[in-house]
Amino acid sequence: MRALLTKLEQASALDRVGDRLQRIVQATLRPQRVRDLLHGVWLGHPLHPAMVQVPVGAWISAAVVDLLPGQRRAATTLIGVGTFSALPAAVAGLNDWAALSRDQRRIGLVHAASNVVGLALYSGSLAARMNGRHGLGRALGFLGLSAASTGAYLGGHLAYKQGAQVTQSVSELHLISDGWHPLGDFAALPQRQLVTREVDDVSVILYRHGDDVTVMLERCPHQSGPLGQGEVQQIDGHDCVVCPWHGSTFRLNGGEVVHGPSGNDQQVLPSRVVNGVLEARLP
Ligand code: FES
Structure with a gap:
């Protein structure tokens, strides 16, 4: 299976x-x-x-219910819930996929193709059940579950092996040692400009606005783009940094994601000024 997945990752024919x-x-x-809504920007997590969870839960429940006697109506309802709820989930997935x-x-692509096959089989299963052909509906349902499980496996590979839509920056926190780290003279920081510094070899950006300062990890949570080279824009009265790679946008006073494709906020470090020196530490 590992060899097959490696081949798929390298399959330029796709x-x-x-x-x-x-x-x-x-x-x-x-x-x-619309893209932000589907990325889950409003949620602070990928949508x-x-x-x-809804189609997967409904389809697995339908498979269990299909094994019990006298549960045709319940199984048909679950297949219907799973089939119709899969459509908006697929649109959100396509929206994320396009920015990978x-x-x-x-x-x-193979993850989506498996799920399209699963969805087609479940649609056939629903149609068969509604026409009273429950044996055929059950068979198509189990085939659909096999295809959707393949899709789910590939989705797991995308997230856990390839890090798709997983915050790329937060693992850097493990490289920062405990305690306060000096980041230089606070008074020397320019106003409303991005400045890049390092904390234990981890790159951070500093942004001063008046007497307030933000210390934020520099690697974009989407795909590690250099936020320090991003543009500062004002959006809804907030200073924000726009990633130079794909345009994810984060508030500079808290790291909240404002525009995708990142569905995750950016990590900000607590900071303080002691004897004129800016310091930051792990959250
Ligand atoms: S790396 Fe993709 S938006 Fe920053």
């Missing part, structure tokens, strides 16, 4: 389809606020993994 689908998704899912790196998109 790129023609993947690149075309990416353009279609990016052209269709507009404007930005797709939360949404898939190429190797992630290859696995994501």
